[in-house]
Amino acid sequence: MKSVKISVYREDPTTGEKGHFQEFDVPVKEGMVVLDAIRYIEENLDTTLSSRWNCKASRCGSCAAEINGRPALMCGTRIDSLHGNVRVEPMRAFPLIKDLVTDVSENFEIDRSIPAYKPEKGTKAPYDMKQIDIEKTKEFRKCIECFLCMDVCHVIRAHKSGYVGPRHVVxxxxxxxxPKDTLDRSSHLNQKGGLGFCNITKCCQEVCPEGIRITDNAIIPEKERAVDSTYDPLMMFAKKVKEENEGKK
Ligand code: SF4
Ligand code: SF4
Ligand code: FES
Structure with a gap:
């Protein structure tokens, strides 16, 4: 049986084990993905290796890592696509727990800080919505919260600038x-979420396993909306009238 050398990042902050790469020879089967190789190592070669996964079907987002330096899902990356050169390490934008496992919990805090859905008073489900409006938001609902887009973002990774990050703009x-929501979250993103730090390099949308056009369809429209609501006099007037009307209700 053919085998492949896999270089895996090891570090355990709880024991003081310093970061290093460890090589393993793993037998290769047809159709094998990186997660299969990591599971093989855990079960047969070194039971102390830690990784996180759940579905093995690119649905849960838990097996996010960096494979040959690129943020990717371990279960969505075939070994044969890597041409014999396989290096697996944890996402570098988040604190390390152990080996390939990172602590992504800060994302759940940021998620909670985004103002929730607020329909007009009296609006009740089921909602009548136009197909075009459904299509617009359906793309964003495909997010599996893998946070690969956050991992690749140089603003988060290098500068820790207070930018909420692409997943949260989505x-x-x-x-x-x-169409039934009444809030405008762009000002919140701009003033408290550091949206201005994003320089629309599109790296986030290149790594998104769900193919969400993060920059084109979420970030750029939110940036435009933030500019409109801050500087466009008509939009400012409309916003003021809306706020006054809401205050009277
Ligand atoms: S487009 Fe913005 S959010 Fe996406 S990677 Fe670039 S700087 Fe980060
Ligand atoms: S937007 Fe894409 S890359 Fe970002 S968390 Fe969601 S699925 Fe993952
Ligand atoms: S294990 Fe669920 S996305 Fe990979």
Missing amino acids: KAASLDMH
Whole structure:
């Protein structure tokens, strides 16, 4: 049986084990993905290796890692696509727990800080919505919260600037583009979420396993909306009238 050398990142902050790469020879089967190789190592070669996964079907987002330096899902990356050169390491944008496992919990805090869906008073489900409006938000609902887009973003990775990050702009856009929602989250993103730090390099949308056009369809529209609501006098007037009307209700 053919085998492949896999270089895996090892580090355990709880024991003081320093970061290093360890090589393993793993037998290769047809159709094998990187997660299969990691599971093989855990079961047969070194039971102390830690990884996180759940579905093995590119649905849960838990097996996010960096494969040959590129953020990717371990279960969505075939070994034969890597041409014999396989290096697996944890996502570098998040604190390390052990080996390939990172602590992504800060994302759940950021998620909670985004103003929730707020329909007009009296609006009740089921909602009548136009197909075009459904299409607009459906793309964002495909997010599996793998946080690969956050991992690749140089603003988060290098500068820790207070930018909420692409995943959370996608969440805000999915609510802002909901036809029954009444809030505008762009000002929140701009003033508190550091949206201005994003320089639309599109790296996030290149790594998204769900093919969400993060920059084109979420970030750029939110940036435009933020500029409109801050500087466009007509939009400012409309916003003021809306706020006054809401205050009277
Ligand atoms: S487009 Fe913006 S959010 Fe996406 S990777 Fe570039 S800087 Fe980060
Ligand atoms: S937007 Fe894409 S890359 Fe980002 S968390 Fe969601 S599925 Fe993952
Ligand atoms: S294990 Fe669920 S996305 Fe890979």
